[in-house]
Amino acid sequence: MNQETNPIILKKTVTQLPIYEPPNEVWSVIANELDLQKKLQTLPNHPPKEFVWETIEMNLAKSASRTQSSGSTQRIFLVKRLGIAASILFMLGISWWIMTDAFTQNKFQYTQETINAQLLVADWDEDGEALTQIKAICEVKNYACTAPEFQQLEQELNELNEAKSDLKQAIDDFGKDTQLIAKLSEVELERTVVLKKMIANIL
């Protein structure tokens, strides 16, 4: 298949090109090479010794084993890495658990106190009888109970009753507390004084 559009012109131009002769050294190098090829073909053939093949086989086996062991080493590395990662995760988990536990422990602190249980006994409603007696006397001696001095005492008693009621409510809300009970005792003492004055006033 000739793709040249002007083959005549091309042929003419090519024929007009100058002709160069190669130097002699080129021909001598080519001749030497051809001579060597001929000599090699004339050399005798010798089969290799058995140990050569054995050595080759051994080398091949080693090479194969090395390739195989390289794969298992990679697997070992992968397992190790996974192990390390798992250990880190485990350690982090343990730390988190300890920290969480520590925070929980910090949330509440625990101590102990010893108290004499007798101090917490509720004995502050034992003057009901005195009040009943005063009321009973007042029904008979109405004039005594309407006197200003008695009414002043009654007002005082009401105030103390209110304080007592507040303290009892506090003990109900916040539990039995020695300070609250001490305050209640003070109020009770004052109430006792007032009650005695009231009784003395009407007798």
Next chain:
Amino acid sequence: MIKKYSHLILLQLIVVTGIIAQKTTLQVVTQTIQKEWAWQLDQTLVISGENAIIKVEAWDKNSIQTTTELIAKHPDKKIAERDVQAQKAIAKTTKRTILIGNQLVLEQGMEKPESNLKAKFTIYAPKNCALRIKNRFGSIEVIGIKNTVEINSQFTKLNLKEVKGKVELSSNFGDIIGEQLTGEVKINANRSDILLDQPSGNFVIAAKYGTVTILEDKNRQFDLDIKGKKTNVIFIEPILFAHNFRLATEFGEITLPLNTAFKFIENSQQRKEAILNRKGNASHISVALSFGDITFQ
């Protein structure tokens, strides 16, 4: 010999056993919350307590630090743990106030607490921080604040040390101790004893059912006006030359120090009034009581 003392030894054993048997161990569960706020000059520290032990102490920092301890005590640890959660700590700030407090809050389904519950506030505030405290049951201690201090309390012991400024105290069933109080001080006390140790400034006291004791320091001058009902007033080693006195009581006694220039201007069974006038810049002490005694010790 052994037989002779055997009854005594037995009695002692019974007493000792009885004492040991009365002891109860309480499990104390405490929840601690700490906070610190930057403080602005016009911000008031407001504390609202219920059965709280409140301590406010001035420090040099420009911030307020609070340590709130919510405490539950019960022989059973689990009950104490459960009940401590019925107490809630309050902490809110606005432009003008920093509010701290505690409340007893029973959430739905929560059992009524069986433990002894208490809150404890330990607060450090700038000395120029104004204070407003309200508390029912417990105690309040204020140290070193030099600004307005307002306290309204019931069944609460008050103790103020080295407080200087405009001080207003209202106490019902709670004793008051003021050590080196300085400034404009107003006290309204009902069934509360008052002890003023080395006061300085201007003191106005209205007291019912209590004792007011004044223990002064010669280097600290003060004016005092006490109006009392069923209240006794005691002056301990007063610096007599430093004051003008006007002392009066209805249905009470006035016991004056010996060899002084006090003069009774009224001395009836029902009413007594004694005065002592000094020249110069002596301060004024005025006491007017009903059903109460005035005593110099």
